[in-house]
Amino acid sequence: MKEFEQAFKDELKDEQPITEGTRIAIDQTYAKILSSQPKYKPIMKQTKMIMIAIVVLSLGVLGSLTFSPLSDAFSKLLSLGNFTSQSLLDSNFVNPQSGIANSSSVKISLDEIYADQNQIGLHLTATLPDKSLLLSKEMDDYSLKFALVNGDGTVVADINSGLGEDDLLGTVSYQVNPDRDENLIEFAYQLTAKEDGTLPSLKNARIKVIQISANQREIKPGKSQNKIQKIDGTWSIDIKSDDIRQFEPVQYVSDPSAMNKLDVVSAVAYPSSFIIYIKNNDKLEQYFESDFDDSIPMIHVQKNDRSYSYRLLQASSESEDTLYKLRFEYGGYDEFSNISVSLPSGDRIELVRK
Incomplete structure (x- = not known):
C-alpha cells in the first residue's frame, strides 16, 4: 500500500x-x-x-x-467531502474499475469512476518504466491529454486531446500524485457539465489517452527555464459502464x-x-x-x-x-x-x- x-x-x-x-x-x-x-x-x-x-x-x-x-486514494487526490448518503454508499457510487491499456512502454489504468448527470470523476494511474525522465524530481505539473467518448460516439469530455470539436464540459479540475518510488503517477479528475444535468449515461464508453506530460524545471547559474517533457501514445481504456448505477x-x-x-x-x-x-x-x-x-x-x-x-x-x-x-x-x-x-x-x- x-x-x-x-x-x-x-x-x-x-x-x-x-x-x-x-x-x-x-x-x-x-x-x-x-x-x-x-x-x-x-x-x-x-x-x-x-x-x-x-x-x-x-x-x-x-x-x-x-x-x-x-475512497482513500481518490478522496485524497480530489480533496472531496465524504458521502453520507447511505444509498450512495450501499450502491458503490464510486465504482471500482479494471480497464488497462499499454503504449510506449507506459501502462495507464482506470481505477475508479463515479458519474451522475452533472459530474464525472475519474481516478487514473500511469505506470512508467524504471528511470523514466518523467519520474525525475525536476518534474512537476503533470497532465494527461485524453477524451472520454461514449458508445454512441458522443465526446463527453475532451481534455486537450483534439479528438472532439466540442464537449459537454463547463469546468475541469484535477489533482496529481506522483509516487516515484513505485514508478506511478496518479491523476484524479472532476469533469463538470456545461449545462446542469446534461451529462449522458455512460454506455460502452472508453477513455482515449494520447499523451502524458510534465514540466521540467531547469535551473542554471543566472538562468532558469522550463521545458515540457512528454510521452505520446495511444491508450484506449474501456469503462465497465454496466456497473455504474444512475x-x-x-x-x-x-x-x-x-x-x-x-x-x-x-x-x-x-x-x-x-x-x-x-x-x-x-x-x-x-x-x-x-x-x-x-x-x-x-x-x-x-x-x-x-x-x-x-x-x-x-x-x-x-x-x-x-x-x-x-x-x-x-x-x-x-x-x-x-x-x-x-x-x-x-x-x-x-x-x-x-
Whole structure:
C-alpha cells in the first residue's frame, strides 16, 4: 500500500468532534492551501469563489451519522467531502474499475469512476518504466491529454486531446500524485457539465489517452527555464459502464413556513453536488460583486455536536444576470429532508425536499 494512502486512512480513524475555534483555524489554513489547488480548465463565464455555510437538519430518526471515505486514494487526490448518503454508499457510487491499456512502454489504468448527470470523476494511474525522465524530481505539473467518448460516439469530455470539436464540459479540475518510488503517477479528475444535468449515461464508453506530460524545471547559474517533457501514445481504456448505477436528482423548494427573504428558483441535489438558483436583487448583486479574496470557500455540515466541511464553492451570474447560481460539493444527496443554507451576508435560505 502506498504511504500516502495509509496516512490518509489513519487520519480518517479520528472522528472526534472539534471545537468551533479549532474548526475556524483549520479553515483558515485550508483556505491558503486551496489557493494553489486543484487546477481548473477555464470557462467563459464570470465566476467567484464564495463561502457558504450549510446546516443540515433531519426530520425523523435517521440514526447515527457516519462519513465513509469516497475512497482513500481518490478522496485524497480530489480533496472531496465524504458521502453520507447511505444509498450512495450501499450502491458503490464510486465504482471500482479494471480497464488497462499499454503504449510506449507506459501502462495507464482506470481505477475508479463515479458519474451522475452533472459530474464525472475519474481516478487514473500511469505506470512508467524504471528511470523514466518523467519520474525525475525536476518534474512537476503533470497532465494527461485524453477524451472520454461514449458508445454512441458522443465526446463527453475532451481534455486537450483534439479528438472532439466540442464537449459537454463547463469546468475541469484535477489533482496529481506522483509516487516515484513505485514508478506511478496518479491523476484524479472532476469533469463538470456545461449545462446542469446534461451529462449522458455512460454506455460502452472508453477513455482515449494520447499523451502524458510534465514540466521540467531547469535551473542554471543566472538562468532558469522550463521545458515540457512528454510521452505520446495511444491508450484506449474501456469503462465497465454496466456497473455504474444512475441516480435521479433530488429536488428542493423554499420552505413556505420559513419566510425566506431570497427568491429561490430551484435547488437540486445530485450525488456529486448541490445547485441552487436564486433570483437577483440589488442586495445580492452588491454582495456577489464584492471582493471574496479573503473568504474561505468551505461549507460546514452540522449534526448534533459534530461539524464536517465541504469545499469548492462557486457562484456565477446566469440568464443575463437575472439569476445567481450557487454550486458546491455536497455528500448528503437524498439523506435529508430540510436544508438550511446561510450566506456570509447574513441571508439564510430554508429548503425542504419536494
